[in-house]
Amino acid sequence: MFIEPFVDNEFLRLALAGGVLVALTCAVAGTFVVLRGLAFVGDALAHGVLPGIATALIFGVSGIIGAAFGSLIMMAGVSLVSRRFRLSGDTAIGLLFVGMLALGVMITSRSRTFVGDLSRILFGELLGVTSRDLISQVCALVIVIAIAIIARRPFLLLSVDEGLASSSGFSVRLFHNLMLTMIAVTVVASFQTVGTLLVLGMLIAPAATGALFARRISTMMIVAAVVGSFSTYVGLLVSYHFDLAAGASIVLTAVFIFAVAATYTEIIKTIKTKQSNEHEHQHSHSGAHIR
Amino acid sequence: MKSQILKSISADQLGVGYSKFPVVDNVSVSLEPGALLVLIGTNGSGKSTILKTMAGLLRPIKGYLEILGQPTGMLPKRVAYLPQHPISTHTLPLRVHDVVAMGRFAHLGLFRRTSQHDQNIVIDAMKRTGIETQANEPIRDLSGGQQQRTHLAQVLTRQAEILLLDEPTAGLDINGRKLVAELIASERARGVTVVMATHELQDAENANTVMLLAQRVVSIGPPEVALRDEYLRECFGFTQPH
Numbered sequence A: 001m002f003i004e005p006f007v008d009n010e011f012l013r014l015a016l017a018g019g020v021l022v023a024l025t026c027a028v029a030g031t032f033v034v035l036r037g038l039a040f041v042g043d044a045l046a047h048g049v050l051p052g053i054a055t056a057l058i059f060g061v062s063g064i065i066g067a068a069f070g071s072l073i074m075m076a077g078v079s080l081v082s083r084r085f086r087l088s089g090d091t092a093i094g095l096l097f098v099g100m101l102a103l104g105v106m107i108t109s110r111s112r113t114f115v116g117d118l119s120r121i122l123f124g125e126l127l128g129v130t131s132r133d134l135i136s137q138v139c140a141l142v143i144v145i146a147i148a149i150i151a152r153r154p155f156l157l158l159s160v161d162e163g164l165a166s167s168s169g170f171s172v173r174l175f176h177n178l179m180l181t182m183i184a185v186t187v188v189a190s191f192q193t194v195g196t197l198l199v200l201g202m203l204i205a206p207a208a209t210g211a212l213f214a215r216r217i218s219t220m221m222i223v224a225a226v227v228g229s230f231s232t233y234v235g236l237l238v239s240y241h242f243d244l245a246a247g248a249s250i251v252l253t254a255v256f257i258f259a260v261a262a263t264y265t266e267i268i269k270t271i272k273t274k275q276s277n278e279h280e281h282q283h284s285h286s287g288a289h290i291r
Numbered sequence B: 001m002k003s004q005i006l007k008s009i010s011a012d013q014l015g016v017g018y019s020k021f022p023v024v025d026n027v028s029v030s031l032e033p034g035a036l037l038v039l040i041g042t043n044g045s046g047k048s049t050i051l052k053t054m055a056g057l058l059r060p061i062k063g064y065l066e067i068l069g070q071p072t073g074m075l076p077k078r079v080a081y082l083p084q085h086p087i088s089t090h091t092l093p094l095r096v097h098d099v100v101a102m103g104r105f106a107h108l109g110l111f112r113r114t115s116q117h118d119q120n121i122v123i124d125a126m127k128r129t130g131i132e133t134q135a136n137e138p139i140r141d142l143s144g145g146q147q148q149r150t151h152l153a154q155v156l157t158r159q160a161e162i163l164l165l166d167e168p169t170a171g172l173d174i175n176g177r178k179l180v181a182e183l184i185a186s187e188r189a190r191g192v193t194v195v196m197a198t199h200e201l202q203d204a205e206n207a208n209t210v211m212l213l214a215q216r217v218v219s220i221g222p223p224e225v226a227l228r229d230e231y232l233r234e235c236f237g238f239t240q241p242h
Helices: A004-008 A010-036 A039-048 A050-058 A063-084 A089-109 A114-123 A131-150 A152-160 A162-167 A172-213 A217-242 A246-290 B002-006 B047-055 B096-108 B116-128 B144-157 B174-189 B229-236
Strands: B009-018 B021-031 B036-041 B062-067 B079-082 B162-166 B193-198 B209-213 B217-221
Touching: A004 A010, A004 A217, A010 A039, A010 A131, A010 A152, A010 A172, A010 A217, A039 A050, A039 A063, A039 A089, A039 A172, A050 A063, A050 A089, A050 A114, A050 A172, A063 A089, A063 A172, A089 A114, A114 A172, A131 A152, A131 A172, A152 A162, A152 A172, A152 B096, A162 A172, A162 B047, A162 B079, A172 A217, A172 A246, A217 A246, B009 B047, B021 B047, B021 B062, B021 B209, B021 B217, B036 B047, B047 B062, B047 B079, B047 B162, B047 B193, B047 B209, B079 B144, B096 B116, B096 B144, B116 B144, B144 B174, B162 B174, B174 B193, B209 B229, B217 B229
Parallel strands: B036 B193, B036 B209, B079 B162, B162 B193
Antiparallel strands: B009 B021, B009 B062, B209 B217
8 A cells, every 4th residue: 555556656656756856856955945035936936937838848849948948037037126126025026926927827828738738837747757857857956966065155154144145255146046046956857746836835845844853954954855755755645545636745745744843843842831931930939938 | 654554444435325325424434453443323323334334245335445455345254244133043943053163164165174173263262152052052942142142153253353243232131241342352452353333332431433323423533532422412312321
């Protein structure tokens, strides 16, 4: 029941491998998305790739190339609008996000298989992952890990304070854009597996779970990778046994794990606070007796 | 000519602000190594804007500003900046030790490995700010005062020649304030120039120069001159008790 489906079905083994690769990539990129508070930017990038993929599919080009172009345009747009115009970052990003989403839907509506194409882009096609897809996902994972290792110091400083990064000699603009590039690579590599709509769940939920428990960034990434990979396994099993959408099952599992972890940490915190208050109360009482 | 070379910070007719909108204009000041300049004013008076400009985070709108004989932002290893309340550390999964060690990044760059020498500097800075016993605790679990001590330790690990401190006493109790005064005094004794922004008049006690700000320079000079009643009234609307 837990292993057999993967032994018996090659498409499930490929889906598991693809999903785990996405989970690992998202763990690295998602850690910095959570630390730097870039969830909305991640969401915008994920949707910004839609017109690129749609155009690529209409012209019979690889969706990954279209997604890469879409993310480049979105990154440039976010950078330009938030710097040039007197708008808050989230307003600028929100405008671009809906604009690109609408453009993507318009382009897709020209396709004869509109609903099928749109659904494939938004929700992924995990059960259709091929060994060729795995190669591009491994490449994306290597690129993301390389960026995270090289830029770990400026990324960490940026997460605390941009002024701190700048005064330490690191260009805020360069490393912010590098972080966006890392997120874009993750989104482009993951859209086929979990889709552009659900990739944000894999970016945020496992990393946020890691943030609840970890005391170090490396631990946070490891927890995120384990949660993401486990969610992929559970999600695929649920999808197989109950005939549910694979991508959505995976993301929902990851969000559920976060909810359980958050509830657990809150309960522990409450118990600790209560114990500490009781301890202080006893101390104050014994102090009163001595007097 | 010799006195020009010795200056740590030189500003003349400096205008600071955001984009092309000045917050404070006509700032002229010249600091020797080991000097303490205290910027005092209410919220929005321009204290942080001056510090950010000195740190190279903002470009001067007009006038002249040199730090250690160079344009601003050119010497990250020699100029350290403590931002005001880095709020994000309240949620980050980072240990106190890791936050303090981030101060060495300016020296390490992207690729240099942390050496035993760097580790010793980090441990020494934690001891000086009294947070060495919390080294392995997550910073988000600490009180506001302990977090501020952590950030102060981070600045000390920079081992810079100029310290730009934005409200370093914020959130600290009386012992914490005393600690900041002692740290600043010991840094100045080894020739470090300190520029500190604050709301508190008592932080100016040991300053060589005080600049009273209200979106303009109300007064500048030694504390006994810059903090005269008429200037305080102009800046805050009240005077200090005698």
